Amino acid sequence: MADVLVCVKRAPDTSGEVVLTADGGSIDGRYAGYSMSSHEECAVEIAVSVAGDTGGSVTVLTLGDDDSVEQLRAALAVGADEAVRIDATADDYGPADVAAAIAEVVQARAGEGRPFDLVLVGNDAADTGDHQVGIRLAHLLDRPVVAGAQEVAVSGDRLEVRSSVSGPTEVFDVPMPAVLTVWEGGVEPRYPNISGRMKAKKARIEVLEPSGAPRGSGRLGLRVLPPPESNVEVLGEGKTAAPRLVDVLRELGVVR
Amino acid sequence: MSVLVLVEPEDLDDLGAGLSVVSQEVLTFARSLPGDEVDAVLVGAVGQPTEAVLAHCREQGVRTLHVSPDARLERYAARAWARVVDAAAEAGGAAYLIGGGTPHGNEVLAHVAAARSVPMPCNVVAVVQSEPLEVERQVVGGAVLERVALGDGAGLAVASVAGHAVAPQAAPSPGPAHVAEVDVELTDADLAAQVVRIEAREGGDTSALTGANVVVGAGRGVGGPDQFDDVEALAARLGGAVGVSRVVTSLGWRPHHEQVGQTGSRIAPDLYLACGISGAIQHWAGCSSSKTIIAINTDGEAPMVTKARYAVIGDMHEVIPAVLEELS
Known part of the structure; x- marks a missing residue:
């Protein structure tokens, strides 16, 4: 049985344009769509399938203002059991602060006798791109960490983790409890069904x-x-532009 | 005061290929930091570095190349590698530690920063002020630059440098590249998360894309998973690789290792031929370092078209076959 904590962040959607606030201090939320980062959507998927395979539970955690409840409910809708929000302004927190805040939640739960066997974070958030929260967290908790995790299989108290982000697939075998920073691409995030959405809406x-x-x-x-x-x-336009395009390819030296 | 650069080989299994392009870029970037000397550290390569590695180090003006003789470090283990990097920083009296903003680079540097409890700005692109030292780094997939201080005079200043932020340039005078061995006492905890084996990926992996001189990109405009024949034929004809936008991988049309962008690979080919790709921030983050961009798109106002050097306005499935015909 693996009890999993998965951490998500409300971040501006990078499929659109970005506008800053007048003081240049942050992104103007009035012009941005928000979602959890795509790495985190995969982290939630891994959390739900690991918990499902092992008969464990999933707790989703965010640090953010009231709006970030939307991202917690998105995770609840696809199978997370519990949701926790640290009430804070995410922009005030650097990656070391975020790691410390997560570590505190992990340690408090261990103190209550309900420890997390696995903690998942996104490899990097779509907005701040810090690439370090999970690693700092692992150091604070004194747990092993694999970054860029794309596929995870549980076998007893060990995890087989696959990452193909640096070329050929690297396979890791790590003991739990562990921390993983998840990278998109190894799993397909499931869509919420109606009953999932209803459950998420009502969840505390x-x-x-x-x-x-x-x-x-x-x-x-x-x-x-x-x-x-x-x-x-x-x-040019359409296929009539092909001869000119080929001329350019020749000028660039990519065809002879 | 010196700058230590974490360098990575072009090919982890073949040091004969020398240092990666990104590592050569970071060595070049190191000379814009306020250090008198640039040192390098190469981990995971047991034994003496090859002549190709040393040649790149000399060309980049490296004073000392730190290597580790410990055979347990041959397979990737970020925390153990970070111990070596940390020890090399100590040995060389480094004030700054930088490396490429690659998956391994960011991970190893983050372990050093976490162990030392110092900040680590990621994906730095430029020094913008020297006293006190301030840099700009990419956030929001490179659409926004964030200004941060680098180092406060107390402790090691750690940062990663965005791939392709600068072009590699030879140092004004070559360096001696003395080889020095770093010996650390590794613990079980350092090696708890280590690669146990490497598996080849069926259908290729990211290295085909990141190493290609020509990339033919395909986006939503392709239309469906069975519509890639012309894109593949053009990539093959140009001796290049296929790259795709995030929407294409999230729809399941193509595997993730072909994705170019913020959550995929960063590429810097001589030519990027972007077909049916609108050019959202997420995608531009991965392709903006291409030397020449040609866009084929039905929408003349798409960001990919306006940011390209050349464009053809039209349906990629009409244009590409005509180009292939012209080339035959």
């Missing part, structure tokens, strides 16, 4: 107060790169 969300003030991300400012002035040369 546990709210925790953060225990101390964060040190912060060290952000001094943000700027959106101005779109480069377009210097596109339109070679």
Whole structure:
């Protein structure tokens, strides 16, 4: 039986454009769609299937304001059993702060005699892209960590983890309790069904107060790169443009 | 005061191929930091580094190349590798530790930063101020740059450098690249998460894409999983690889290892031929370092078209066969 904690973050959707607030300090939420990062959608999928295979449970955790409940409910709708929100402004937290906040939840649950066997985070959030929360968390908890995990199979108290993000597939065999940072691509996130959505809508969300003030991300400012002035040369329309396109390919030296 | 660079080989199994392009870029970037010397550390390669590795180090002005003789480090184990990197930083008196923003690079550096309780800005692209040192790094898939301080004078300053942020350039004068062995006492905990075996992937892996000089990209405009014949034929004709946008992999049309973008691979080919791809932030994050971009798209206003060097406005399934015909 593996009890799993999966951590998600409400982040602006990178399939659209990004607008900053007037002070350049953060992304203007009025113009952004929000979702959990795609790595985290896969982390939730892995959490639900590991818990299902082993008869364990899934708790989903976020650190964020009231709006981030949307992402917790998205995880509840596909099979998470419990949801916890640390009530804080995510922008005030750097990756070390986030790791410390997660570690505190993990340690509190262990203190209650309900320890997590596996903690999953996304490899990096779609907005801050820090690539380190899971690793810092593993150091705080003194647990092994595999980054870039794409496929996970539980066998007794060990995990077989596969990662193909650096080329050929790397296979790890790690003991639980462990931390994994999940990378998209190894599993297909399931869609919620009607009963899942109904259950998620009614589920109680546990709210925790953060225990101390964060040190912060060290952000001094943000700027959106101005779109480069377009210097596109339109070679033509439809198949009639093919000869000119081939001329360009020859000029570039990619065909002889 | 020195800068230590975590370098990675082009091919983990064949040091004869020298250092990866990204590692050569990071060695170049290291010279924009306020250090007198640049040192390097190569982990996972047991024994003496090859002439190809040393040649890249000399060209990049490296003073000392730290290597580890411990056979247990041959297979990837991020925490154990980080112990070696940390010891090399100690031995060389490094003030800065940087490496490529690759999966292994970010992971190993994060272990060093976590063990030392110091910050680690990821995917840095440029130094923007020298005193105090401030850098810009990519956030939101590179659509936004975040300004942060690097190092506070107390302790090692750790950062990863975004792939293809700078072009590799030879140092003004070559370095001696003395080889020094780093010996660390590894614990079981250091080796608890280690690669136990490597499996070849059926149908290829990300290295085909990241190493290609020409990539033919395909997006939603392809239309369906059985509509890739012309894209594959063009990639084959140009001696390149197929790359796809996230929507194509999330629809299950193509495997994830072909994905170019924020949650896929970052590529920097000589030519990126983007077909039926709108060019959202998520995708641009992976392809913006391509030397030349040609877009084929029905929408002349799509970001991929306006950001491209050349474009053909039209249906990719009409244009590509005509191009193949022209090339035959």
